[in-house]
Amino acid sequence: MADEFSFSLQAKRTRLSDSELIEALQFATGMLGEGYFTSTAYDGLVGKRPHSATIIDRFGSWKKALALIGITGGKERHYSPEELVSNLEAAWKQLGYPPGKRKIASLGAKISESPYKRRWGSMQDACIALAAFHEGKISKESLLAGRPENEPVRTTIPxxxxxxxxxxxxxxxxxxxxxxxxxxxxxxxxxxxxxxxxxxxxxxxxxxxxxxxxxxxxxxx
Ligand SMILES: [Zn+2]
Incomplete structure (x- = not known):
């Protein structure tokens, strides 16, 4: 097979340094705000900058690249306990059985198990609490309250x-x-x-x- 590579002396360096890529991300936060932003939002910004694919390729994933400028948490958004419960009810009805972590992430609002885990301990515990509520064993308030003692203590570093x-x-x-x-x-x-x-x-x-x-x-x- 023919070698497609051309050993051109005129070829210019195209590989950007790690810090050039990181600076491009930092610059983007100035336009997109301080929280998590998607690679699509980044690529949609006007002006010339390294493509998100270059950044993902260098650092392994978009999430890891954003972690380098201090943005963590992924694309998760905040859901109220009411939203979590009604999403769980809808998914459960649709399936006909209690959803596990894979099902919950693929149905309805496509919420990952993480917020369920934080509030109830696990997907299974969330289902147990929901069933208990519908059987009249616990109040709506205690269903929504979850198990707050399970919530990790978070300190937010600016x-x-x-x-x-x-x-x-x-x-x-x-x-x-x-x-x-x-x-x-x-x-x-x-x-x-x-x-x-x-x-x-x-x-x-x-x-x-x-x-x-x-x-x-x-x-x-
Ligand atoms: Zn180490």
Whole structure:
């Protein structure tokens, strides 16, 4: 087979650096707002910028690329407990049996199991609570309340601080040096050095970039 590659001396460098791609994303947040935005919204912006496909290819996924500028959480939007319950009821009726995590994500409003998990503990527990409500065993209020003790304590680090920390730590895990550009398996997280539960704050000095593995290793200790 003929080699299609041409060894042209006139060829220009086309590969953008990691930081050029990251800067393009940061620039886009100026136009799209601080929260999560889709690759379609990004590509729809006017002006010349690297295509989302280039960014996805470099960092492994759109979500991981956005994590590099401190935007996490994915395309999940907030659903009220009432919305979650009526979506679950509709999916259950349509199926004829209690939906599991795959079914719930594919029916009706296509809500993932995550918000169900956060409120009720699991998809199964959400179904148990809904059945209990329809059998008159629990009130509407306790159905909607879910199991709030299961909700993880979340501390929100402001986006600009996430950026600052990721940039300061050079988009790499400070423990093992892993970065998503060279290994797509890597997921970076901004971590509190001194845990919030023990009184640690959100100051930049108390924040560091860790890969998920190092971060979980630390949590297990
Ligand atoms: Zn690491």
């Amino acid at each position: 986006l600009k601080d996430r950026w600052a920390v990721l940039k300061r730590d050079n988009y790499r895990c400070v423990k093992c040096g892993a970065n998503p550009s060279s290994n797509h398996e890597i997921e970076l997280e901004v971590d509190h050095i001194f845990p919030v539960a023990k009184g640690g704050g959100n100051s930049l000095e108390n924040l560091q970039v860790l890969c998920r593995e190092c971060n979980q290793g630390k949590k297990d200790r």
